[in-house]
Amino acid sequence: MRLYFKSAIFSAIVVLILSAVLLGVRLAQVGTELTLVGAEDSVLWKVAAASLLIFFYNLFRDPIERVLGLIPKPTLSAGIRDISQRQFVQRIVWCFLIAAALIFPFIGSRSQIDLATLVLIYVMLGLGLNIVVGLAGLLDLGYVGFYAVGAYTYAMLALYFGVGFWTGLIAAGIMAAFFGFILGFPVLRLRGDYLAIVTLGFGEIIRIMLNNLTDWTGGPRGIGNIPKPTLFNLEFSKRASEGSQTFHEFFGIAFNSNHRVMFLYLLALVLVLITVFVINRLIRMPIGRAWEAMREDEIACRALGMNPTNIKLSAFTIGATFAGFAGSFFAARQGFISPESFTFIESAIILAIVVLGGMGSQIGVILAAIVMTVLPEMAREFNEYRMLLFGLMMVLMMIWRPQGLLPMKRPHMELKP
Amino acid sequence: MLVMNNVCTYYGKIQALHDVSIQVNRGEIVTLIGANGAGKTTLMMTLCGDPQAASGEIIYEGQHLRGKTTAQIMRMGMAIVPEGRRVFARLTVEENLAMGAFFCDDKHVKNERLDRVLSLFPRLHERFQQRAGTMSGGEQQMLAIGRALMSEPRLLLLDEPSLGLAPIIIQQIFQILEQLRNDGVTVFLVEQNANQALKLADRGYVMEHGRIVLEDTGANLLSNEAVRQAYLGG
Numbered sequence: 001m002r003l004y005f006k007s008a009i010f011s012a013i014v015v016l017i018l019s020a021v022l023l024g025v026r027l028a029q030v031g032t033e034l035t036l037v038g039a040e041d042s043v044l045w046k047v048a049a050a051s052l053l054i055f056f057y058n059l060f061r062d063p064i065e066r067v068l069g070l071i072p073k074p075t076l077s078a079g080i081r082d083i084s085q086r087q088f089v090q091r092i093v094w095c096f097l098i099a100a101a102l103i104f105p106f107i108g109s110r111s112q113i114d115l116a117t118l119v120l121i122y123v124m125l126g127l128g129l130n131i132v133v134g135l136a137g138l139l140d141l142g143y144v145g146f147y148a149v150g151a152y153t154y155a156m157l158a159l160y161f162g163v164g165f166w167t168g169l170i171a172a173g174i175m176a177a178f179f180g181f182i183l184g185f186p187v188l189r190l191r192g193d194y195l196a197i198v199t200l201g202f203g204e205i206i207r208i209m210l211n212n213l214t215d216w217t218g219g220p221r222g223i224g225n226i227p228k229p230t231l232f233n234l235e236f237s238k239r240a241s242e243g244s245q246t247f248h249e250f251f252g253i254a255f256n257s258n259h260r261v262m263f264l265y266l267l268a269l270v271l272v273l274i275t276v277f278v279i280n281r282l283i284r285m286p287i288g289r290a291w292e293a294m295r296e297d298e299i300a301c302r303a304l305g306m307n308p309t310n311i312k313l314s315a316f317t318i319g320a321t322f323a324g325f326a327g328s329f330f331a332a333r334q335g336f337i338s339p340e341s342f343t344f345i346e347s348a349i350i351l352a353i354v355v356l357g358g359m360g361s362q363i364g365v366i367l368a369a370i371v372m373t374v375l376p377e378m379a380r381e382f383n384e385y386r387m388l389l390f391g392l393m394m395v396l397m398m399i400w401r402p403q404g405l406l407p408m409k410r411p412h413m414e415l416k417p
Numbered sequence: 418m419l420v421m422n423n424v425c426t427y428y429g430k431i432q433a434l435h436d437v438s439i440q441v442n443r444g445e446i447v448t449l450i451g452a453n454g455a456g457k458t459t460l461m462m463t464l465c466g467d468p469q470a471a472s473g474e475i476i477y478e479g480q481h482l483r484g485k486t487t488a489q490i491m492r493m494g495m496a497i498v499p500e501g502r503r504v505f506a507r508l509t510v511e512e513n514l515a516m517g518a519f520f521c522d523d524k525h526v527k528n529e530r531l532d533r534v535l536s537l538f539p540r541l542h543e544r545f546q547q548r549a550g551t552m553s554g555g556e557q558q559m560l561a562i563g564r565a566l567m568s569e570p571r572l573l574l575l576d577e578p579s580l581g582l583a584p585i586i587i588q589q590i591f592q593i594l595e596q597l598r599n600d601g602v603t604v605f606l607v608e609q610n611a612n613q614a615l616k617l618a619d620r621g622y623v624m625e626h627g628r629i630v631l632e633d634t635g636a637n638l639l640s641n642e643a644v645r646q647a648y649l650g651g
Contacts, residue, residue: 286519289508293516296505303465303499304516305491305568 008058016051023047093363101269105262113258113265115377117333120268121326122369126353127275127362128322133351134360134408135288136315137295139196141347142183142203146176146320148342150327152210155223155337165229169328176324177317179206184316188309203347210339222338228260229267229332236260264333271329275322276362282318291315292360356397358404367405418443418603419464419572424473426463433459435627436473441572446594446604448614448635450648451624457607458500460624461576465497466490477572492520496570500577502561506550510541513549513560517567527567534563537593555586562593572603579610591617611648615639623648 024047028037038044057064105113125147132140153175154168163171187198210217217223228236234247238255247263248255282288290311293301298308331337353372357364379389397405419441426434433456441447451457463470466487475482482490491497496517505513514534518527535542538559544552549560558578565573575594579587591613594604608614615621618635623644631638638644 289512289516290519292508292512293505296507297503300499300503300505301516302467302487303491303497303503304519304564305488306519307486307488 004058004061008055011058012051012055015054016047019047019050020044098273102266105265110258110261113261115374117261117265117268119370119373120265120272121330121333122350122353122373123272123366124268124275124322124326124329125350126357126365126369127272127279128319128326129350130319130354130357130360130362130365131279131282131291131322132315132319133354134365135283135295136291136312136319138187138312138315139192140199140316140319141196141344141351142199142201142206143319143323143350144342144344144346145183145203145206146179146323147327147330147346148206148210148339149179149320150176150324151331151337151342152217152223152327153324154328155226155331156216158227159223159225165227165328165332168332169325172328173321173324176327177321180316180318180320181313183320184313187316188312200344200347203342203344207339207342210342218338220338220340222336222340223331224336226331226335226337228335229264229329231263236263268329268333271325275325276366279322279362287311287314352394356394356404358407360408361404361406364404364406364408371405418478419605420474420476421460421464422474422476424460424463424470424475426459426468427471428459428468433627434463434470437624437627437629438473439622439629439632441603441605443571443603444598444601445619446598446606446617448606448608448618448621449624450608450611450614450621450638452648453609455624456627457609457624458576459627461497461500461574461607464490464574491568494569494571495574496565496568496572497574498558498561498565498576498578501580502554502557504549504557504560504564507548509546509548510544510552510560511546513564514541514567517564520568530567530569534566537566537596538563555582555589558582558586558590559593562590566597566602570602572605573597575604575606577607577609579608579613587613611644612639615644 023043024039026037026039027034029035104116108116125143128146129140129143132138132143150172153172154163154165157163157168157171183199183202187195190198211219213219230236230244231247233244234250235241235244236247236259238246240246240249246255247259290301290306291314293304293306294308294311294315301308301311330341334341349372353368354365356372357366357368375393376390379385382389419439421437421439423436423438424434425432425436437456437460439447439449439460449457449460459468462468464475464482466482466485466489470483473483477490477493477495480493505516508516514531515527518530521527521530535545540556541559541563544556549557552560562573562575562578578590578594582590587610594606595617598604606614606618615635615638621633621635621638622629623631623638631641631644633641639649
């Protein structure tokens with residue numbers, strides 16, 4: 001048995017220094033000045049224990065890994081071979097998921113429904129970005145820009161022209177698509193890292209513009225009082241505004257503020273289902289195939305007479321449209337938006353959803369959106385360690401399932417000669 | 418069917434093709450041989466419109482090709498099997514072949530073409546649902562040719578189809594090219610494997626330093642002393 005004495009000592013020291021600085025000392029305010037305060041003994045003990053743990057882990061790495069190797073890794077990919085049977089199972093799974101999602105608001109608590117609505121927004125964003133990144137293979141780091149365009153389109157239309165949610169939704173989609181088209185042009189020739197940098201810049205430009213066009217967008221103060229969605233002009237409020245009716249009056253039931261939360265959730269669910277359906281059709285259409293072919297080999301695509309310009313532009317445009325829908329829904333749900341909501345970290349989270357879910361796979365993206373939104377909420381108690389947990393999860397993913405949670409699968413069978 | 422007259426092509430300031438003139442007649446197999454860096458692939462790419470020819474004319478079935486984009490040219494009844502195969506690695510064989518018939522809307526016609534390609538390459542039938550990237554080099558080359566044939570081209574361009582393949586596979590592929598000619602497809606073949614290519618070809622061109630230096634029938638070139646010295650190992 002080999003002992004890794006040197007590396008064990010080294011890593012223990014690294015852990016000791018890092019954690020001692022990060023956890024062992026704190027900045028505290030005394031009067032008007034900041035002073036360094038040592039942490040309580042218990043924290044210091046934990047630091048010591050952690051470095052000891054790392055020390056022994058490294059020392060006995062071989063036997064430990066042998067033991068870890070005995071634990072079966074999650075094998076989600078063990079699928080059913082036969083295609084028709086798999087499609088049947090898939091359909092049942094979909095039906096079950098939709099049914100569960102429909103029943104959920106009637107049994108969940110208000111905060112749970114609210115969280116689920118947030119999840120659905122991220123699902124929509126993830127599915128949209130999945131077209132650009134997962135299918136067309138264009139790394140887009142500025143996706144949040146289209147989300148912002150959608151949100152602000154609806155907010156500004158409502159603010160200046162009194163446009164309702166449904167019209168705003170369509171307008172937001174069209175506007176975001178237009179911006180996707182605009183972004184598409186300069187980046188047509190770019191690939192990989194360069195494409196990522198330009199799209200990153202684009203996302204930032206949108207945010208900074210929103211921040212500085214104070215006369216129109218209100219700048220950092222944002223836009224408030226954005227009207228909530230209505231159900232065929234029925235409002236979800238206690239008292240109806242002029243010329244309209246409220247939901248509870250129309251149906252003659254007592255007012256319950258939960259109705260609105262439930263309605264928002266169901267609305268998001270409908271939007272997501274439409275998104276899933278539309279993208280599912282697109283993937284099966286020639287354009288979807290062309291996106292994937294473009295991802296694989298652009299030169300071969302041109303050799304087959306396809307026009308890479310159109311294919312890339314369509315991916316950017318269609319991907320952006322869904323971000324626009326999600327954006328306008330977000331604006332309507334929050335009632336208030338400001339450029340703060342559209343920072344780069346949002347783009348990163350959406351991208352993480354796509355990568356985590358398995359590039360190109362729809363059900364994977366949905367699963368990843370749930371994981372990525374619900375986990376941080378659940379981990380609220382360990383607020384300080386949230387990013388740490390997040391990082392840990394990413395590392396574990398890369399070790400166990402580098403291809404994503406549920407990678408895109410193709411029907412696979414072997415013809416016996 | 419295809420005529421290039423005094424075509425010059427530049428990469429920046431460097432001239433890669435010097436007044437190249439070739440002709441491919443309907444129903445022929447024409448081959449272009451030459452050493453590394455002679456400009457064979459450049460000629461092929463110029464034909465496809467990327468890079469564009471700086472001067473001269475390229476006429477295909479009576480239409481000028483200069484100024485047209487690659488995408489336009491490749492929809493005129495011409496198909497290319499690019500150098501290095503370039504199959505869509507993560508798509509299945511079926512999907513790869515479907516991409517070849519991208520501009521054919523008639524499902525019936527598509528299926529007919531598919532049947533034809535699969536009967537030419539039974540191996541592809543065995544691998545139908547497999548991802549292209551997981552196949553051997555020879556199978557991938559067959560797929561690349563099959564994909565090009567899915568658009569039912571009148572002129573098939575091949576850029577080094579023998580690259581990196583075992584001799585027995587090369588032979589199979591050349592046999593298939595012969596079969597294609599018998600089916601009425603015109604073939605323009607760029608090759609380094611001069612011996613095989615000249616045996617198969619009706620006519621051949623020899624290229625050196627961006628110029629066409631020799632033009633003759635395949636058999637004559639094969640017995641030409643200079644060609645033997647330079648390309649066939651004496």
